[in-house]
Amino acid sequence: LNKPAHETLAFLAADYHKGLESSDFHDVTFVVDNERIPAHRFVLASRCEYFRSMFGEGFQERDSTEINISEGISAAAFKALLRYLYTDCMEVEDGLLVEMVKVCDQYQVVRLRDHCVRRLNENITEHNAISWLVQAHTLEGVEMVKQDVVTYVARNY
Numbered sequence: 001l002n003k004p005a006h007e008t009l010a011f012l013a014a015d016y017h018k019g020l021e022s023s024d025f026h027d028v029t030f031v032v033d034n035e036r037i038p039a040h041r042f043v044l045a046s047r048c049e050y051f052r053s054m055f056g057e058g059f060q061e062r063d064s065t066e067i068n069i070s071e072g073i074s075a076a077a078f079k080a081l082l083r084y085l086y087t088d089c090m091e092v093e094d095g096l097l098v099e100m101v102k103v104c105d106q107y108q109v110v111r112l113r114d115h116c117v118r119r120l121n122e123n124i125t126e127h128n129a130i131s132w133l134v135q136a137h138t139l140e141g142v143e144m145v146k147q148d149v150v151t152y153v154a155r156n157y
Contacts (some may be wrong), residue, residue: 031068035075039082047085050107077103081112090115094123098135101145120145124152 026038044051104113136146
């Protein structure tokens, strides 16, 4: 019964991840890129001010059971955001890092955003610099990422 805190938190994160992967007891469904993604308002509102506001007084989403996300976000990025909100796990695929900076800005998830920016800066290589620059140019609100990649390219080419 007296398990170390990190072990208890790992079990809690695993259980919350199961809740995210299952549609049991969900009370809201997000439609992202034509994909239906079930979720739980309590978890989202307790972890993210954006969702707390969305589900609060004065917003039509408060009573909606289905919410369309049409801000140009991929289903993969939205799922990565939810995975973080449910588990505090910051596992983001390299291919999603640039988009996740934008998503985290939009949903005001600063800690995950900072993690993605740090990973981008640590992992810029000759193999991904141009691809990340192209991605950054197609997204709004990732000027810092654009500048970091341009600086890398200028130094290394």
